[in-house]
Amino acid sequence: MTAGTGGDSRRVVVLAHEKFPDRAKTATGVLKYADYDVVAVLDRDNPGTSARDHRADLPDVPIVASMDDAPEADALLVGIAPIGGGFDESWRDDVRTAIERGCDLISGLHYFLNDDEEFAELAAERGVEINDVRKPHEDLSVSQGRAADVDADIVLTVGTDCSVGKMTVSLELLEAARERGVDAGFIPTGQTGIMISGWGNPVDRVVSDFTAGAVEEMILEVGDDYDVLFVEGQGSIVHPAYSAVTCGILHGAMPDAMVLCHAAGREAIHGYESFEMPPIPEYVDLYESLSAPVSESSVVAGALNTSHLDDGAARDAVDDYAAELDAPAADIVRFDADEVLDAVLGE
Amino acid sequence: MTAGTGGDSRRVVVLAHEKFPDRAKTATGVLKYADYDVVAVLDRDNPGTSARDHRADLPDVPIVASMDDAPEADALLVGIAPIGGGFDESWRDDVRTAIERGCDLISGLHYFLNDDEEFAELAAERGVEINDVRKPHEDLSVSQGRAADVDADIVLTVGTDCSVGKMTVSLELLEAARERGVDAGFIPTGQTGIMISGWGNPVDRVVSDFTAGAVEEMILEVGDDYDVLFVEGQGSIVHPAYSAVTCGILHGAMPDAMVLCHAAGREAIHGYESFEMPPIPEYVDLYESLSAPVSESSVVAGALNTSHLDDGAARDAVDDYAAELDAPAADIVRFDADEVLDAVLGE
Structure with a gap:
């Protein structure tokens, strides 16, 4: 696994009770893409199995029922994010046990574990670190409109909706680019991306006036160190x-190129079913015309999530999507990333 | 003055040192539109003059050099907002004196006066209230996409840039509508609008994920009490x-109608001069096409700020702007609001 950019090889236990793997996007993202050495997944519904038993693309990591059953580790990472980002009290014993065993905590919840009296006290006592990755740092500010000044080409994943695979597509393109020898980096913008990378601004959690500035800050920080930067998009422009x-x-x-991510067959905004999704060409027009006054950019390719379709239907869906986009498209998790990467790199 | 919606008739002193009137948007907005009884303006550069001496559309309020020279009052309102929203230490004596005289504080600075140790202690001692209007309340959340459900028609001011008069246009339309007997209300979204109205969410200061939700919350709160709501826009979609x-x-x-606000002659984004502004029809397309997937809406009229032009040039500029928009337009501060209001109300 080479997608992580933090080079953080700590031994990590990933908490994913009752939601693994399908409703545990952070857990599966970390398992697939992070540099951490994941030594166990906590899921009280599936003890004794392996992550790979549940999804073939995941590594062979044991699932245990609680922190008491977990092997030695350096950190406990909260790998699920309930609606609203709260803390589930059924996790308290595991978190307490982890701290008592000297594990750091890594969490992307809206509820900051640093603000939990018991955990904060215990952590201070045991000398472990609580990393609330969703807590923005203090000196964020407004954008200066300078992201385009960096050496790297900027490739942004944009979406037709939430949860269509923007982070995954960015990370898969990153890996594929690196396999080709391209000096490519990743700009995380959400809690899972930040956990995978070991750094980043939680853009959905910053002061609204600083939204663009929080992205720009990251790009200016590393943009001269790479030839290509894959920026993790969030949400959708019609959400x-x-x-x-x-x-x-x-x-x-200020992207040079955009990749439009979509879930095959989805027709309404997830969780907002009264809002129909517009046709794909309308998305392309919207993203391009909204980008243009700040930086000229095109949707150069599409990424389609076909995970619920069989192979034949998936290939048909990809063909249809490419036709609607009038650009190369693929399910780059399921098939391969070559054609999309060619379009992104202008090759 | 009838635009204030709070019915707050406290006697208020407005702090506007060295920036009155042209760089004191909050001070002049409060003087023109709020229900407060403004008893003095603090400006150490212009003691002994009247607000009206500086701008004919302002009321006849005395300007004094410091809080020591101000008449009896119930509150001190910070009427200027330096870049970055910090606190200028040269104001400390005035703020201290105000608290000592029993005045409440009303401030829209990013720097919260409640967090200033001296002011917080002194305020507790004297029993005065510090109202940091830019501090978002705790239980904001994501939008549910329900603003269109209220009884009122929603009219949103949108802009070609920052500082083109969106708040002023909303308030002038509010007054004009009320003069016609329309039951109209105002939804503030920035610190000046909030100070004028006495309530509201500082939308530029909320968690980015809650930006739409902060607006929706206000509309749901009062939207069934009015026939028309004028929503104060912020920034520009190309900023x-x-x-x-x-x-x-x-x-x-989720507006029913939009009014596009523009400053005559401006060609680049203010403070971001390397970013050229697109042509007016492109703005119309952008706002309408971006709105459509969430709520169908049209730019039904334009409001042009011509304050730096003579009358003849202003009229020419308005005619040109109306032609570019292909819709009625006016400088509704300088001339009258009738034609724009007709378009907004569909009359």
Whole structure:
């Protein structure tokens, strides 16, 4: 696994009770893409199995029922994010045990573990670190419109909706680019991406005026160290709740190219079913025309999530999607990333 | 003055040192539109003059050099907002004196006066209230996409840039509508609007994920009490730094109609001069096409700020702007609001 950019090889236990693997996006993302040495997954519903038993693309990591059954580790990572980002009290024993065993905590919850009196006290006592990755740092500011000044080409994943695979597509393209020998980096913008990378600004959690600035800051920090930067997009420009973050990332990143991510067959905004999704060409127009006044950019390729379809149906769906986009498209997790990467790199 | 919606008739002193009137948007907004009884303006550069001496559209309020020279009052309102929203130490004596005289504080600075040790202690001692209007309340959340459900028609001001008069246009339309007997209300989204209205969410200061939700919350709160709601827009959809807030307000407000605000002659984004402004029809397309997937809405009229032009040039500029927009337009501060209001109300 080479997608992590932090080079953090700590031994990590990933908490994913009752939601593994399908509703544990952070856990599976960390298992697939992070540099950590994941030594166990906590899932009280599936003790005695392996992550790979549940999904073939995951590594062979044992699942145990609680922290008491976990092997020696350096950190406990909260790998699930309930709606609202709260803390589930049924996890308290595991977190307490982890601290008592000297593990650091890594969490992307909206509920900051540093603000939990018991955990904060115990952590201070045991000298372990609590890393609330969703807590923005203090000196964020407004964008200066300078992201385009860096040496790297900026490739942004944009979406037709939430949860269509923008982070995964960015990370798969990163790996594919590196396999070709391209000096490529990753800009995380959400808690899972940050946990995988070991750094980053939680753009959905910053002060709204600083949305673009939080992205720009990361790009300016590493943009001269790479030839290509894959920026993790968030939400969708037509999302009734999250479009502000999408728009801020678009203008803060000033992309050279965009990859439109979509889930095959989805027709309405997830969780907002009264909002029909517009046709694909309308998305392309919207992203390109909104980007243009800040930085000219094109949707150069598409990434389609076909995980619920059989192979034949998946290939048909990809063909249809490419036709609607009028650009190369693939399910780059299921098939391969070559054609999309060619388009992204202009090759 | 009838635009204030809070009915707050406290006697207020407005702090505007060295920036009155042209760089004191909050001070002049409060003087023109709020229900407060403004008893003095603090400006050490202009003691002995009247607000009206500086701008004919302002009321006849005395300007004094310091809080020591101010008449009896119930509150001190910070009417200027330096870049970055910090606290200017040269104001400390005035703020201290105000608290000592029993005045409440009203401030829209990013620097919260409640967090200033001296002011917080002194305020507790004297029993006065410090109202940091830019501090978002704790239980904001994501939008549910429901603003369109309220009884009121929603009219949103959108802009070609920052500082083109969106708040002023909303308030002038509010007054004009009320003069016609329309039951109209105002949704503030920035610190000046909030100070004028006496309530509201500082949308540019909320967690980015809650941008649309912060607007929706206000509309749901009062939207069934009015026939028309004028929503104060922020920023511009093409602004390199602030577009996220603009986009969140657009989708959170789900407007029935939009009024495009512009400053005559401006050709580049203010403070971001390397970013050329697109042609007016492109703005119209962008706002309408971005709004459509969440709520169908049209730019029905334009508002042009011509304050730096003579009357003849102003009229020419308005005619040109109306032609570019292909819709009625006016400088509704300088001339009258009738034609724009007709378009907004569909009359």
